[in-house]
Amino acid sequence: MRRVTLKDVAAAAGVSATTVSFVVNGRADHIPESTRHRVEQAIADLGYVPSARGRALASGRSRVVVCVSPAGPAADVIEQFKRDLSHSLMTAGFTCVFLERPSDGDQFIQLWRHIDPACVVSWDALDPKELLPLERAGVPTVAGLITGGTDTDRAVDQEAVGRAQVEHLADLGHRHIAYAMPVMTREEESTARARRSGAIETARERGLAEVTVSTVDIDADQARIAVQSWTRARPRITAVAAYGDVQAITILEASRRLGVGVPDDLAIIGVDDLPLGELVFPTLSSVSLDLHAAAAHVAARILAVVEPSTNATPPMEQRPPRVMARESTLGADA
Template sequence: MSDQARKRRLTSVDVAREAGVSRATVSYVLNDTPNQRIPEATRRRVWDAVDRLGYAPSAAARSLRSGRSEVVLALLPDWPFGRMVGAMLEQLAVALADVGLIFVAHPRAGSRRPVAEIWKAISPAAVLTWDPIEPADQAAMRAAGVKVTVGLFQRGDAGGLAVSEQRTGRLQAEHLAARGHRRLGYAFPDDERVLVFAEPRLAGVRSACAELGLDPPDVRTVRIDRPSAVAAVRQWTAGPDPVTAVCAYNDEVAVAVLGGAREVGVSIPTDLAVIGVDDLPLSAIVDPALTTVATDSGGLAAYLAAAVIAGLADEPAPRYPGSDIVELIVRDSA
């Protein structure tokens, strides 16, 4: 090809010219069109031309030909994304790519554009959100050709990711109660952006305490800094009936509690047991090593991919994994 041709965007016409076939033949080969008898030697010539030219058909063109978008759009909320969510997004992208779908994640943090403008501009086949999807928004997406909508968090007890988050809190409280602790504290985060996680986890702790005949947890907000952690530990351990174990929102908050306990002179786990969430790498190397609850990000990614694929194929949605994707990891802190 000429240098001028290489500077412009390659098209199927260029592939056809390079392979010495018609443009229709290129289309049949690239789209694996059924009921078209293309000799194997011709197919090889087309794919060899694609490789030589570095040709990649646009998503828009493929959508027009197939009548369906190949894009799965994830609308990411305004969160500080941790290790688990990052791993889940990577695994989800791989799972969708394996079936020919393109995963696009759009962070909403700092975005001034309405959500509707985002999905309308991309015209995806499916939309994933962490926030509940309003019925009116679902209807608008359906009318625009979005075939699948998945909201990870649903309101109330309707299901979704909140189910496994509640199970996370229950696992924390059940483990501490099994170790003989009767007065539990809860280290709540000070970041409103993560309330969608923190509230169901705390609800799980409260529910477990009620079922086990324990007092409600002593909830205190703990920032990830020394003064806040020190103040919380002092309040938990003061008085004639002190808290003897703390469920922390996540591992980072739990490590702050460990630091506050060290500053106050409270021994972990003898005087105060601590359990976190997320199984961050630091949880295994702090002293004492942190007991925590881990979420199987791969299992969650597999569920989401299966839900999208089933929806696009008009098949029943898979069963949500629920408590199957959370696991207690026992170390030295509790």
């Protein structure tokens, strides 16, 4: 079937193609209401869909926002964040496209020769080499949303995540705490370091012993070795704050196999509040992040950059990371 064109709409409405273009692109203030109504009716009757390329030429930019996300395995919380961000931008008339960040920096730089986005969004900070071709092309950027930006730039305060974990454990009387770092990919590094920094600083402020930092992969043997080292340490480690829930569950299972009671011998708290945490035994305490508000915050920042003349909806107020306390820190009576 042949694509319906702007000229087809013009012929059906009995107006010029220029008049249809004004209506389609929202610049019809000077056109009589009756004429505008005829054009809109013809668009509806013919099922006309404006060309994305044509609208980009008319407005001087595309309506595509490219979000460069870290490479790595998919996670439920990140996928939910993406869905919320896509929905927020869609309601404002923009399409959100997610690209996995290329491992080759030169490939990342060459990417913008093939894509003409309204904005480029990056989870972490962009270095000057990456920014230069975007600036030359006049493409605005929003970066440092997860790590690398200022406190107001970031969608989630990662240091606050580590602080919430240690605050919870300290309130329960733990004085010797370990922080379980992941075997870090490039994308996880800045997030993990920020969470660890928040945990260490909070322990210092609360007068606790210096936090023991251990690297624990999602691996049964590594988790077993880590649990053994914590429980044999003098003074003994009585609680661990894990980088994420999957890592925390790996530690929980290693503790069970070693006969280490959770939380009597070792309290465990994760991050992300995954549904899986309520299915294990004991149920997992975790830090919940307000990703819906975080996505709205990011969308508002993007719209402020791509449409500065409009009255963008102010970002939603974000609640701080919230501890979901369960059996792995409170015990069976939780």
